[in-house]
Amino acid sequence: MQIRRTLTFFDEVAIEAGQQVSPPLRKVAVAAIIQNPFAGRFERDLSPLTQASVEIGRHVCRLAISMLSPHKAESYGKAAIIGVDGEQEHGVAMLTTVFGNVMREEAGGGKAWISSITKRAAPGATIDIPLAHKDALYVRSHYDGITVTLPDAPQPDGIVIICAYANRGRPNHRVGGLAVNQIKGVDGRPEPSRRRHKDKRSPHDNLQDRRGARQVSQGRPYHLHRRETGARRYRAPGLSALGELGRNAL
Numbered sequence: 001m002q003i004r005r006t007l008t009f010f011d012e013v014a015i016e017a018g019q020q021v022s023p024p025l026r027k028v029a030v031a032a033i034i035q036n037p038f039a040g041r042f043e044r045d046l047s048p049l050t051q052a053s054v055e056i057g058r059h060v061c062r063l064a065i066s067m068l069s070p071h072k073a074e075s076y077g078k079a080a081i082i083g084v085d086g087e088q089e090h091g092v093a094m095l096t097t098v099f100g101n102v103m104r105e106e107a108g109g110g111k112a113w114i115s116s117i118t119k120r121a122a123p124g125a126t127i128d129i130p131l132a133h134k135d136a137l138y139v140r141s142h143y144d145g146i147t148v149t150l151p152d153a154p155q156p157d158g159i160v161i162i163c164a165y166a167n168r169g170r171p172n173h174r175v176g177g178l179a180v181n182q183i184k185g186v187d188g189r190p191e192p193s194r195r196r197h198k199d200k201r202s203p204h205d206n207l208q209d210r211r212g213a214r215q216v217s218q219g220r221p222y223h224l225h226r227r228e229t230g231a232r233r234y235r236a237p238g239l240s241a242l243g244e245l246g247r248n249a250l
Contacts, residue, residue: 001052003059004158005033009148010067016171025171027146028067029129029164030060031153039085039157046093053094053161057102060163065106071167073107074180075142077131079162080118083154091118094161103163110134123152129164133180140177141169 009029013021037048065073080091095116104110115130126149133139146164154160
């Protein structure tokens with residue numbers, strides 16, 4: 001598949017909230033626009049899109065990494081926008097592990113899965129591409145993103161494939177979580193036996209741990225407990241009685 005057009009995006013932050021950012025945060029993205037061979041019709045076998053993603057991925061990723069130089073990639077993300085005559089699945093087919101492995105290779109390696117987003121849209125679309133650390137999703141400082149706006153794409157029969165990289169985490173990060181120098185093991189999980197004894201825990205981490213432990217002791221997931229208590233807290237007076245009345249009336 002031939003690339004119709006290539007667009008590049010460059011965002012560098014040197015000062016944030018009055019604080020010098022050193023090294024500067026540099027985020028880059030490269031978008032390749034291609035024709036969708038399956039626009040306007042249903043095709044069960046999408047493997048041609050997945051196969052084509054290798055060379056397209058190599059083109060956009062090499063260009064993105066060159067824009068990041070002299071810095072090295074620490075985080076990455078990917079995205080696809082599909083023209084309105086196509087399916088969202090067409091974009092997903094081009095962002096599989098096949099494309100992801102090209103991103104990792106051009107970044108000099110990567111152990112973590114790559115955050116991604118896909119959507120169908122008209123020309124002039126904007127998309128926020130999520131970024132996360134390339135070796136560990138649990139590194140909170142690198143939860144970020146880059147916004148990309150395409151002036152006249154995708155056309156109805158087009159697909160836009162986008163890769164994104166950044167050289168560091170957010171400026172002024174101070175909400176705890178796993179630090180870059182603590183990355184170990186599979187997907188960056190620290191060694192359990194050493195985590196609580198040697199890590200410097202932030203107030204945010206300690207608060208989350210206390211909440212999580214309390215809900216586990218009650219035999220329910222923390223997020224489920226929050227939904228239930230929230231529903232009880234904000235239920236309007238008399239709602240239960242009205243609900244019962246309605247069921248009896250039916």
